Amino acid sequence: MSEQPSPARKTRVALLFGGRSGEHAISAATAAGVLRAIDRDVYDVVPVGITRDGRWVVAADEPERWEITDGRLPEVTSDDGAEVVLSLTAGERTLRVLEPGQVPGVLGEVDVVFPLLHGPFGEDGTLQGLLELADVHYVGAGVLASAVGMDKHFMKLVLEGQGLPVGPYTVILPRDWETRREEATAAVARLGLPVFVKPARAGSSLGITRVDDLADLPAAVAEAQRHDPKVIVEQGIEGREVECAVLGGRSGLPARASLPGEIVVDHGAHAFYDFEAKYLDESAVQLRCPADLPDKVVAQVRSIAVRTFDAVGAEGLSRVDVFVTPDERVIVNEINTMPGFTPFSMYPRMWEATGLTYPQLIDELIQLALERPTGLR
Incomplete structure (x- = not known):
């Protein structure tokens, strides 16, 4: 140690x-x-x-x-x-x-x-x-939590196993696409359209395509495979895109959740919150923090964010992305164990809205890392 x-x-x-x-x-x-x-x-x-x-x-x-x-x-x-x-x-x-x-x-x-x-x-x-x-x-999550959080397939398996709500999905492995393409396409069709085709192990919305017609599926899979040979296809979910920042607890105390934030995309400019919308076209995106949600939904989002953090065994920091449906259900989209961390990123902005400044957040993360023992824990 x-x-x-x-x-x-x-x-x-x-x-x-x-x-x-x-x-x-x-x-x-x-x-x-x-x-x-x-x-x-x-x-x-x-x-x-x-x-x-x-x-x-x-x-x-x-x-x-x-x-x-x-x-x-x-x-x-x-x-x-x-x-x-x-x-x-x-x-x-x-x-x-x-x-x-x-x-x-x-x-x-x-x-x-x-x-x-x-x-x-x-x-x-x-x-x-x-x-x-x-x-x-x-700073941040250990080996297993980092690996699970990075791979959207295994992340969803772990979250499902812990009773957390996730949307319908299917996984396309390289050999499936090469030798059983009709079966893979049929599995996608059963999800219903639209679907989102994603690299299983990538972030920042790289390689993601919204598919509204199955004829466009091969091109979408090819785009995803530019970043990862393993592809995940998720059912499109009608709902608001809401995020919540989680911070590990000091001295064995439970993890803490920030007030949630919401991403609002100008769909006339971007079909979804893609790489360009995130980093190159700020005028097409609004980041609302805290999100305008009923108190009971805010409490549900914060609770599910901490449960997601604990489910994968995360440490230090994570951002949990969820959908809030029109009937106020909260569905987990994914967990990011090393979220975007510029002063304008949602993770620090959500903590700013919750009462922790950016420099204080950096200090807290370093102190959490120093407090945590190395090795098995």
Whole structure:
């Protein structure tokens, strides 16, 4: 079990961002928000970017370098800095810089890692497993919860097993689409139209297509498979898109839920809340926080959000997305164990509306990570 940092120095936080998934740029934008807001009087911050091919490099401690500006998506490249490795020597957990032809230099001992990575190879348990092996404290869900939260298929199986309401769906595996396409299409047809065809393990609405005609299904599956060979098809649900932020409890106390927020999309501009609507066309989307819902529905959303968090064994933070139907039923859409975390993202905005500012939220997440033991728990 790793130890708390010495009170003689600041807590050193390694911010990891970028990564190998299609959400690389969103991760960088999230890092920009945290770099700008984290309390430098309390924390020594070490930004580490991960390139699209998986190299860890020293990254600029410059929020403006990593923001989405005028439609420009930021990207970590090998030119950003020297390569970095996490080294375990004599009980220390140290970041070391690798310069060609030179002895590795010490970048700093790490007390806690803040993995601001979205999607596969960062949010799916792979990085979490590495950090567990290294006996390093880190923010957010552990290996299993991260993996379950990333895979919409297994997420729904777990939530159903815990008695939580989820919408009808079917899964298309690569071999099914190649060898039993008629059966797979028939399973989709039984859901009724419209349906939403999604990569099973991707976020930020990448690769999602709304299908109103089965003739368009092959193209939708092909688009989803650009991001993940495994595809999930969900029945379209009539309802309001509502989100709720969950924060782990301190000292063994239960997890906490924020006031819910609502996403309202201009359907004249976008068929649904897709990648462009989320990040490139803010004028077409309203983020209402808190959501205008009856008190009893707010209570139901908050309760289901915490139950969802607990069902997958999440820790630290998660955002739970639900539909609220016209008859006021609450149906879980998904859980995100590392939600968008810029100051303008729904997760921090919902906590702001609930009484926790963005800098306070960052501090709370780091303290939760330091409090939690490493290893089996």
